[in-house]
Amino acid sequence: MTEAVELPTQDLKGRDWLTTEDWSDAEIDTALDLAATLKAQFKAGVTTLHLPHKTAFLIFFDKSTRTRNSFEAGITQLGGHAHFIDSETSQIAHGESAKDMGIILSSYGHGIAIRHDLVPGEGQAYMREVAKWAEVPVINMQCDVDHPCQTLADLMTIREEFGPNLRGRKVAVSWAYAPSYMKPMSVPQGLLMLMSRCGMDVVLAHPPEYGLMPEVMEKAVANAHKHDVKLEVVDNMAEAFEDADVVYPKSWGCLDLFHDPDEAMHLAARYKDWTCTGELMKLTKKDSIYMHCLPADRGYEVTDAVIDGPHSRIYPEAENRLHTAKALMALTM
Ligand code: CP
Numbered sequence: 280m281t282e283a284v285e286l287p288t289q290d291l292k293g294r295d296w297l298t299t300e301d302w303s304d305a306e307i308d309t310a311l312d313l314a315a316t317l318k319a320q321f322k323a324g325v326t327t328l329h330l331p332h333k334t335a336f337l338i339f340f341d342k343s344t345r346t347r348n349s350f351e352a353g354i355t356q357l358g359g360h361a362h363f364i365d366s367e368t369s370q371i372a373h374g375e376s377a378k379d380m381g382i383i384l385s386s387y388g389h390g391i392a393i394r395h396d397l398v399p400g401e402g403q404a405y406m407r408e409v410a411k412w413a414e415v416p417v418i419n420m421q422c423d424v425d426h427p428c429q430t431l432a433d434l435m436t437i438r439e440e441f442g443p444n445l446r447g448r449k450v451a452v453s454w455a456y457a458p459s460y461m462k463p464m465s466v467p468q469g470l471l472m473l474m475s476r477c478g479m480d481v482v483l484a485h486p487p488e489y490g491l492m493p494e495v496m497e498k499a500v501a502n503a504h505k506h507d508v509k510l511e512v513v514d515n516m517a518e519a520f521e522d523a524d525v526v527y528p529k530s531w532g533c534l535d536l537f538h539d540p541d542e543a544m545h546l547a548a549r550y551k552d553w554t555c556t557g558e559l560m561k562l563t564k565k566d567s568i569y570m571h572c573l574p575a576d577r578g579y580e581v582t583d584a585v586i587d588g589p590h591s592r593i594y595p596e597a598e599n600r601l602h603t604a605k606a607l608m609a610l611t612m
Contacts, residue, residue: 287313291610295410296418298425299473311435314606328358329609334388340366340395345600346420350392353605377405381412390612392418396463399423399537416611421465429572430469432599436592437525440568446478451519454485456553457530457576461543464531466572468495475502480509484519486550488533520562527570528555530580555581560590568592
């Protein structure tokens with residue numbers, strides 16, 4: 280079945296999606312509404328060719344399962360095509376500049392999406408430099424500061440669970456221990472910036488060394504003030520989980536130690552007890568949901584009983600990456 284669906288607006292054509300902070304509340308609602316429509320149409324088998332024959336270039340400086348595949352599948356379903364560009368096997372590895380990438384890829388296609396998340400101070404700056412020179416929209420597929428595609432899908436998942444009016448609800452974002460690798464700070468940072476605009480009270484829990492970037496905290500505090508919600512920082516998971524509607528415990532690296540992975544993992548090992556357990560979930564509301572952007576370190580960040588249990592919404596959350604990626608591409612490209 281094919282349906283020629285009008286996009287809700289043309290106003291976002293050509294716009295970059297570099298942080299959620301760059302889009303107004305109304306523009307984020309537009310993206311979420313379109314994502315919900317595209318999700319229903321996907322499930323109904325409706326063909327939605329909003330981007331026929333258009334090309335998106337996907338540049339990855341880091342690994343990915345959900346992001347790469349949601350963008351590749353998403354643009355195919357919109358009638359277009361994606362090119363995967365690996366920073367290690369393209370001329371980026373020989374120093375090709377952000378300016379050249381922006382100008383040249385703009386001349387070949389219709390959108391550029393970038394993941395550059397592992398080094399604080401680099402990813403967002405790289406994307407802004409590409410965007411400065413590109414004549415097509417640039418989408419942030421995760422940088423050092425924000426993971427706006429993830430947090431948009433997270434907000435979609437929370438609204439599906441609790442409805443659009445989230446006022447009075449509580450979301451707990453917590454650090455958790457992971458031995459696998461030093462995970463970027465962009466998911467908790469993106470959550471703090473976006474969730475503080477949604478009517479929910481926000482609690483951030485972390486050991487003392489795991490504070491977020493000061494400029495991100497300033498934005499979250501300003502958002503909370505503007506939207507008349509509470510924003511608290513605590514130093515233990517139990518306090519954060521108390522009466523929470525949404526819990527989002529995950530690991531991230533220490534800002535001062537990204538240059539020294541061995542020391543970073545040594546520090547993290549001091550906090551092995553920061554695990555999301557069934558006991559902690561008992562402190563939350565009865566109908567609370569557990570979220571994680573994935574991949575999760577099972578048995579460390581979270582027990583199997585929680586991540587596979589009744590509170591877990593990890594799979595709808597991951598699924599919503601597809602629908603939100605399609606909405607962002609359809610609106611901007
Ligand atoms: N959550 C997320 O961005 O997953 P990937 O790293 O697999 O893309």
